[in-house]
Structure formats: structure tokens, C-alpha cells
Amino acid sequence: MNTESAEVVVIGGGSTGCSIACHVAEQGVKVRLYDQGAVGAGTTGDSPGIVRAFYHDQTLTNLAGECLHLLRQWDEESGGDCGYNPCGFLTGIPDAAVISSRKIVEANSNAVQPMSMLSPMDASAVMSDISPSELGSVIYEPLGGYCDARGTARYLASRAQRSGARIREGVRIERILMERDEVAGVETADGVVRCRIVVNAAGAWAPQLAASCNLPLPIRVTLQGLATVLVSDDIDASRCGYGERALGFYMRPHGPKSYLLGSVLASDSRPASPSDRNLPTSPTALERYVGYARARLSRFDHGRTIGSRFSIFDETPDGNPIVGRDPRVEGLWLAAGLSGHGFKFCPAFGRGIADLIVKGTTAYDFSLFSPCRSHESGAACEVPEKKETRRERITEIRGRKAPNLR
Numbered sequence: 001m002n003t004e005s006a007e008v009v010v011i012g013g014g015s016t017g018c019s020i021a022c023h024v025a026e027q028g029v030k031v032r033l034y035d036q037g038a039v040g041a042g043t044t045g046d047s048p049g050i051v052r053a054f055y056h057d058q059t060l061t062n063l064a065g066e067c068l069h070l071l072r073q074w075d076e077e078s079g080g081d082c083g084y085n086p087c088g089f090l091t092g093i094p095d096a097a098v099i100s101s102r103k104i105v106e107a108n109s110n111a112v113q114p115m116s117m118l119s120p121m122d123a124s125a126v127m128s129d130i131s132p133s134e135l136g137s138v139i140y141e142p143l144g145g146y147c148d149a150r151g152t153a154r155y156l157a158s159r160a161q162r163s164g165a166r167i168r169e170g171v172r173i174e175r176i177l178m179e180r181d182e183v184a185g186v187e188t189a190d191g192v193v194r195c196r197i198v199v200n201a202a203g204a205w206a207p208q209l210a211a212s213c214n215l216p217l218p219i220r221v222t223l224q225g226l227a228t229v230l231v232s233d234d235i236d237a238s239r240c241g242y243g244e245r246a247l248g249f250y251m252r253p254h255g256p257k258s259y260l261l262g263s264v265l266a267s268d269s270r271p272a273s274p275s276d277r278n279l280p281t282s283p284t285a286l287e288r289y290v291g292y293a294r295a296r297l298s299r300f301d302h303g304r305t306i307g308s309r310f311s312i313f314d315e316t317p318d319g320n321p322i323v324g325r326d327p328r329v330e331g332l333w334l335a336a337g338l339s340g341h342g343f344k345f346c347p348a349f350g351r352g353i354a355d356l357i358v359k360g361t362t363a364y365d366f367s368l369f370s371p372c373r374s375h376e377s378g379a380a381c382e383v384p385e386k387k388e389t390r391r392e393r394i395t396e397i398r399g400r401k402a403p404n405l406r
């Protein structure tokens, strides 16, 4: 068996893992990223990659706004590899949420991330076929849109490589190795890689990996359908994306006269395992999705499903990702449970985790994602923050003898 070494091992070459590997490598740390398949070919590759800032929560809105700004910069810098398309994005809001949403819009609209609140009537100037029925208002983000999620992961992996990272595709990590309560390395079919820091960014496979070292994660894997719908008459000249919780759908343009359309209703998802990915979708489920969209946008009146796929979400109980240090094991970091909306946050998760690993601090507010938040709401474990043992920076770990492998 081979034994190799690295300072940091990142497991998972999705948008999350690639962003972390890229930012760690750019801080001069020896990092290896492993993916059992190809970079960006996990759920990142299934994602419509919608990027927008508005959330019903101020912290998420701030973070998503900063991330959108960074994704736009990355796209410019890579000559368009991230595939950023600023088609604009609208979010439909019910009456009951208008007041709270207005506060968020007023606090966030600026030149970097403009957003405005439109009446349903005014929204028809942006999306001419929108029905105002049971709509309180519409949040309009002219710079919202979508990216090529797989292209973004591959761009980040190549940036990581330029900074000295090793990207290993087609290599599965069988388990995370520990010595007492410290990370000691990872095991692949070919051998062992010794390291003091492991980041579990394995998406829907993250709970299996965590189980390999007896550290359960409260992540539920669910099956999610995505349809490609052809509309006969595309009456929206601007071709914005749109999402609405109350009606239960989101969509964004995809090629001439077609849209990617998904459901956000719990009743349309079901428990699954990662191996269920790519199962055929049921035509009746897809017709339901078209029905939700038709209730708001008349372009879907004669919409025809021309393609579909199933993918999987890694969902936490509160719908927020789990990002940070796992206090149960020294050297183990988590960036998983992205709950179906994590692509847009990859710039912050990459920079933030890298800063925490290398410098011990980050400018981002990751409190919502803490592995220590209450278990019911999605935490990895129940260790309160104050009981965390050490908060080591990589500079302090360097030079110390690695623990023995077991």
C-alpha cells in the first residue's frame, strides 16, 4: 500500500470542494482534492446554477449578494468559463411576506447587487405574461441569472492546480482515518494519504463518509426532478428566471424557447440514496411542475416537456448548509448538506473555509451554518461552540508529528 501525504485533503470535486481547494492552495498550503468521478460531475453538474441574492433572511441575502458579485468577477477573469448569464431573476412574494421582504430589499439594494420590489402590475413590465393572482409583490434582481455550475467547478479546479493543488479524479475515498479524536488521513483503494486536515465536501455522499468514522450527520438525501420545457410562444423578451415558494416552482431560460423547471414542494421530493441519481422521472410529476408554472406564467400554457432528469439534494432539517469545523474530531471540516441551493454560495464557502483553516478566522458570518447549531435545526452534533477544544491554524499544525494511523 502506498502512503502519501498532504497538508489538507478535500473530498469532493463539486463546486463546494473545488472552491475550498482553490482558496486553500492559493494561500500556499499543500492540498489534494479527490473525486470518485469527474470534477463537477456530481450534483453540481445537474444543477441549473441559478444565482440570485434575495432570501427571506438578511444574513443569507448579504452572503448570496457577495457571492454573486464574486461569481461575476470569476466569469470575467476566466473568459466566461463560469457561464454567467445575467438574464435577471424575479421572486414572487405572497401578501403575508411583503413587509418583511421590503426590509431586506431596502437593506441590500446597492450598485453591486441591485434589487427592487415591484407591485405585481409593475412586474409585468419585466415579465409580460405574469399573472398577478395571489401575488403580494415581486423582487426583481437585474443581475441575477444563472451560471454553468459544472464549468465553474472545473474553472476552480484548474485555478487550484495552478497554485500547486493535486486534483485526483476517479479516486474514491473509502474512509477518513483517525487517531483518537484527531484526523490522521484518508484511505483510498490505492493506499493511504496522511494529513492533519480533511474537508468533507462530498455532497449527498457526505453522510456515508462521516459514518466511516462514526460521526453521523443529519443530512437526508432526497430525489428531485428537473424538467426541460419547450414553450411554443416565448413572450418574455427579457427571458428572466423566476421562483415562487407559494406555487412551488423555479425556472430559468435554457436554450431557445425552452426553460429548466423544478419544484420546491416537499410533496414532490422523496427520500432516496445517492445511487438513485439519474433514475427516470415520472411524466405525471413533470406535468405537475408545468402546472405550477402555468398558474403564474402564461408562456407555459402550451408548454411541452422535452427532457427531464432526477438528481438528489443533501438536505438538513433547517435547509441551511453545514459549514465549519466538526468539533467532534480535531482536523475534520464539514461543507455539506447544501440543501439544494448551495451552488451560489461556493465563493464564500471556499474563501471562508480556507481562511478558517489557514488563518483561524474569516470575515464571513457563517453562524447560520455552524455544525454546532441546535440538532433539531440541522447541526452535525450537539457540542456547544464554547466546548470546542482547540482552534488551530495550519501554521501551528505544521512541524508537529502526525498522529499514527489506525
Ligand SMILES: Cc1cc2nc3c(=O)[nH]c(=O)nc-3n(C[C@H](O)[C@H](O)[C@H](O)COP(=O)(O)OP(=O)(O)OC[C@H]3O[C@@H](n4cnc5c(N)ncnc54)[C@H](O)[C@@H]3O)c2cc1C
Pocket (backbone or CB within 6 Å): 011, 012, 013, 014, 015, 016, 017, 034, 035, 036, 037, 038, 039, 040, 041, 042, 043, 044, 045, 046, 047, 048, 049, 050, 051, 149, 171, 172, 173, 174, 201, 202, 203, 204, 205, 206, 209, 224, 225, 226, 262, 311, 312, 313, 335, 336, 338, 339, 340, 341, 342, 343, 344, 345
Ligand atoms: C436539481 C438541482 C437543482 C439545483 N438548483 C440550484 C440552483 O438553482 N442554485 C443553487 O445555488 N444551487 C442549486 N442546487 C444545489 C447545488 O447544485 C449544489 O448545492 C452545489 O452544486 C454544491 O454541490 P457540492 O459540491 O456540495 O456537491 P456535489 O456537486 O455533489 O459534489 C460532491 C462530489 O463528491 C464526490 N464524492 C462523493 N463521495 C466521494 C468519495 N467517497 N470519494 C471521492 N469523491 C466523492 C462526488 O463524486 C461529487 O462529485 C441544485 C441542485 C440540484 C440537484
